[in-house]
Amino acid sequence: MGRITLSKVTKTFGDVEVIPPLDLKIEDGEFVVFVGPSGCGKSTLLRLIAGLEDVTSGEIEIDGTPATDLPPARRGLAMVFQSYALYPHMSVRKNIAFPLKMAKMDPAEQERRVLAAAKTLNLTDYLDRRPAQLSGGQRQRVAIGRAIVREPEAFLFDEPLSNLDAALRVNMRLEISELHQSLKTTMIYVTHDQVEAMTMADKIVVLRAGHIEQVGSPLELYRSPANLFVAGFIGSPKMNFITGAEAAKHGAHTIGIRPEHLAIAQEGGSWQGRVGVAEHLGSDTFLHVHVDGQDPLTVRVPGEAGYRHGDTVSLTPNLEHLHRFDDKGLALR
Amino acid sequence: MARRATGARKIVVTAIAWGVGLAIFFPILWTILTSFKTEAEAIASPPSFLAFEWTLENYVEVNSRSDYFLHFMNSVIISLGSTLLGLLIAIPAAWSMAFVPAKRTKDILMWMLSTKMLPPVGVLVPIYLMFRDFGLLDTRIGLIVVLTLINLPIIVWMLFTYFKEIPGEILEAARMDGASLWDEVVHVLTPMAVPGIASTLLLNIILAWNEAFWTLNLTAAKAAPLTAFIASYSSPEGLFYAKLSAASTLAIAPILILGWFSQKQLVRGLTFGAVK
Numbered sequence: 001m002g003r004i005t006l007s008k009v010t011k012t013f014g015d016v017e018v019i020p021p022l023d024l025k026i027e028d029g030e031f032v033v034f035v036g037p038s039g040c041g042k043s044t045l046l047r048l049i050a051g052l053e054d055v056t057s058g059e060i061e062i063d064g065t066p067a068t069d070l071p072p073a074r075r076g077l078a079m080v081f082q083s084y085a086l087y088p089h090m091s092v093r094k095n096i097a098f099p100l101k102m103a104k105m106d107p108a109e110q111e112r113r114v115l116a117a118a119k120t121l122n123l124t125d126y127l128d129r130r131p132a133q134l135s136g137g138q139r140q141r142v143a144i145g146r147a148i149v150r151e152p153e154a155f156l157f158d159e160p161l162s163n164l165d166a167a168l169r170v171n172m173r174l175e176i177s178e179l180h181q182s183l184k185t186t187m188i189y190v191t192h193d194q195v196e197a198m199t200m201a202d203k204i205v206v207l208r209a210g211h212i213e214q215v216g217s218p219l220e221l222y223r224s225p226a227n228l229f230v231a232g233f234i235g236s237p238k239m240n241f242i243t244g245a246e247a248a249k250h251g252a253h254t255i256g257i258r259p260e261h262l263a264i265a266q267e268g269g270s271w272q273g274r275v276g277v278a279e280h281l282g283s284d285t286f287l288h289v290h291v292d293g294q295d296p297l298t299v300r301v302p303g304e305a306g307y308r309h310g311d312t313v314s315l316t317p318n319l320e321h322l323h324r325f326d327d328k329g330l331a332l333r
Numbered sequence: 334m335a336r337r338a339t340g341a342r343k344i345v346v347t348a349i350a351w352g353v354g355l356a357i358f359f360p361i362l363w364t365i366l367t368s369f370k371t372e373a374e375a376i377a378s379p380p381s382f383l384a385f386e387w388t389l390e391n392y393v394e395v396n397s398r399s400d401y402f403l404h405f406m407n408s409v410i411i412s413l414g415s416t417l418l419g420l421l422i423a424i425p426a427a428w429s430m431a432f433v434p435a436k437r438t439k440d441i442l443m444w445m446l447s448t449k450m451l452p453p454v455g456v457l458v459p460i461y462l463m464f465r466d467f468g469l470l471d472t473r474i475g476l477i478v479v480l481t482l483i484n485l486p487i488i489v490w491m492l493f494t495y496f497k498e499i500p501g502e503i504l505e506a507a508r509m510d511g512a513s514l515w516d517e518v519v520h521v522l523t524p525m526a527v528p529g530i531a532s533t534l535l536l537n538i539i540l541a542w543n544e545a546f547w548t549l550n551l552t553a554a555k556a557a558p559l560t561a562f563i564a565s566y567s568s569p570e571g572l573f574y575a576k577l578s579a580a581s582t583l584a585i586a587p588i589l590i591l592g593w594f595s596q597k598q599l600v601r602g603l604t605f606g607a608v609k
Binding site: 050052071072073077078079081082083085086087088089098099102103146150 | 500503506507509510513516521524525
């Protein structure tokens with residue numbers, strides 16, 4: 001079973017504290033996504049769990065047994081790297097079988113497991129090829145295959161889709177989610193892409209500068225972000241922030257309203273503005289509206305909106321979905 | 334705009350390449366030709382290129398005057414020995430520098446290389462005295478040690494460059510897959526580094542084979558390799574060009590053949606990491 005607990009874990013590189021004391025509980029079978037901007041410590045955190053980096057202080061437990069001082073090989077975790085990290089001199093079959101060979105498993109059983117993994121991942125026809133003869137998506141599947149044959153306690157993914165093109169990324173995202181549904185094994189997934197986080201996670205951990213900003217389900221983070229950072233990071237396009245007198249009217253230092261929670265009309269709303277750039281996606285239109293004394297506000301209109309550059313419009317926020325923040329950026333509830 | 338390789342251009346480039354190649358090879362060719370001439374023809378002016386009386390007398394003479402086989406074996410033992418000893422030291426050194434770099438790793442590498450800039454004659458006297466006191470003069474073991482030390486910076490640098498090219502994530506993947514340090518080295522690192530280790534080995538055998546300064550100064554007869562064998566024909570009775578050429582041809586032939594068969598490895602080794 002893959003329950004992972006971090007207590008007061010810290011990591012410093014030289015004088016730089018990358019992870020200040022951090023506590024986190026990951027339940028068995030959960031799909032947890034670490035998300036944050038680059039340099040927020042999410043990969044470091046994953047590598048601490050993997051054992052590829054030593055913690056400076058604190059404890060890591062895997063399934064109730066202390067794992068802080070265990071080498072990576074003895075933690076029962078499997079990892080998929082951003083660069084795939086396949087062994088270039090081995091065939092796909094040998095790559096996938098490598099962890100089993102290291103575990104000195106019976107060769108017949110090795111072969112059985114390799115074939116089963118290859119079948120799951122559509123790699124059966126490629127077993128005798130070398131990694132260099134595969135496409136990016138296939139290489140990624142080999143890396144996943146190498147992880148699943150071991151039947152690990154938990155899977156660790158370090159930005160596994162970053163090197164793939166956009167279409168393939170969506171496919172692989174679905175494949176990984178499917179895999180989680182069928183294996184029901186704990187997965188920890190690191191990404192800087194909030195869309196990946198929202199679509200795949202049971203639980204999202206938002207990190208900034210090594211701090212956990214908020215932990216929750218995708219919809220919890222979307223509906224009630226704990227602070228300005230999470231509010232701005234989760235959701236696409238970004239939440240609009242308004243400060244000053246408009247915010248004071250709602251008893252807050254800053255108010256936030258998502259593009260999909262702004263109603264647009266030609267006149268009669270709360271804020272008057274002028275349409276700048278209009279982005280037409282077909283299913284939605286994103287209008288960037290310039291309001292005096294504020295940063296441009298983004299409005300999401302379903303389908304085709306009949307507004308054009310330079311049109312005068314009027315915006316009304318849906319008060320039910322208005323987020324209020326104090327002068328420290330924390331959400332007022 | 335991409336450059337197109339037109340027919341005329343190809344011919345010109347090929348001609349230049351052959352020209353440069355022949356210019357570099359010419360001294361060796363001339364040595365080989367001279368070795369088949371008589372002493373009189375060897376110094377004749379104008380020299381004849383191919384139209385001379387071919388003879389093997391120089392080879393017969395050289396073989397009767399000195400023990401080629403002894404010098405050949407000395408060269409083999411000294412160059413192989415110093416290369417293997419060098420690799421034994423350099424592989425762990427380069428590994429730690431490539432995969433566990435410290436703050437000063439770059440400086441240490443530079444410092445090691447800088448020792449190659451020192452004129453060897455500057456340390457001849459102290460090394461000679463040390464050799465004398467330790468009884469290492471004219472011994473193969475002494476030369477193996479000296480040539481190892483001389484070539485070590487280059488071996489470490491070459492291996493370091495090779496190991497640097499191996500992505501650390503692959504080693505981490507092996508660690509995650511349950512490999513011990515031993516498994517990691519045997520099943521992942523070494524197979525990936527074999528081309529690099531091979532070309533380092535080859536280059537160092539060649540460097541050690543051709544090394545003349547230390548081999549001439551630290552040997553007399555017993556441990557003298559082929560470089561000393563060649564040198565022995567430039568003195569003391571005066572120069573005998575044909576015999577000197579025959580000795581030289583015998584000395585360079587093995588390494589020339591080795592170089593010919595391994596040129597692919599060597600070119601790859603020498604240009605590795607230059608283009609990415």
